[in-house]
Amino acid sequence: MSRHFYSCPLRWSDMDAFGHVNNAVFISYLEEARIDFMFRLAPGDGSPSFSGGSVVARHEIDYKRPLVHRHExxxxxxxxxxxxxxxxxxxxxxxxxxQVYVRASTVVVPYDLAAGRPRRITEEERMYLLKYLDDDATGTNKSAEDAEDKDALAA
Incomplete structure (x- = not known):
């Protein structure tokens, strides 16, 4: 399985009164990474894939550590x-x-903007997505995640 990597800059305005990146800002970070990932297939090679639109059906976010502003x-x-x-x-x-600050997931539904309704994933999109499909299809290594959570709580 491959992973998509996105380098996300932090902005001074992302911080809240407690001196760390506000929890709501993480949704914007995820959106930036998701758009970068999904549109890698579409515009560059003339493919219409994912360019017709998509909607977010669900977000799940686990905040693991506070993230403070820095230049990197x-x-x-x-x-x-x-x-x-x-x-x-x-x-x-x-x-x-x-350091892992956030673990999250998003359910995305391809959307036909002209018809005003959800649509099926095309074969071209499926082939692209399969390159990034998790090998065990669970999304995370639970034992490593659980151990990290225990370490973070003990600190």
Whole structure:
């Protein structure tokens, strides 16, 4: 399985009164990474894939550590955990240098803007997404994640 890597700069305005990146800002970070990932297939080679539109059906976010402003960007890794006929699930980790700040997932539904309704994933899109499909299709390594959570709580 491949992962998509997106380098996301932090802005001073992303911080809240407590001195760390506001929880709502992480949704924007995920959006930037998701758009970069999904539109890699479409515009450059003339393919209409994903360019017709998509909607977010669901977000899940686990905040692991506070992220404070700095000049270096964070890395957002994205991969696919599920492909259905008319939706897909993208998983993410926002991290740097071994620190995971956020683990998240988004259910995305391809959307036909002209018809005003959801549409099925095309074969071309499916082939692209399969390159990023998680090998065990669970999205994360639960034992490693659980151990990290215990370490973070103990600190």
């Amino acid at each position: 960007p964070v890395t957002i890794e994205s991969w696919v955990t599920k492909i259905n006929a008319a939706s897909l699930t993208i998983a993410y980790e926002i991290k740097d240098e071994g």
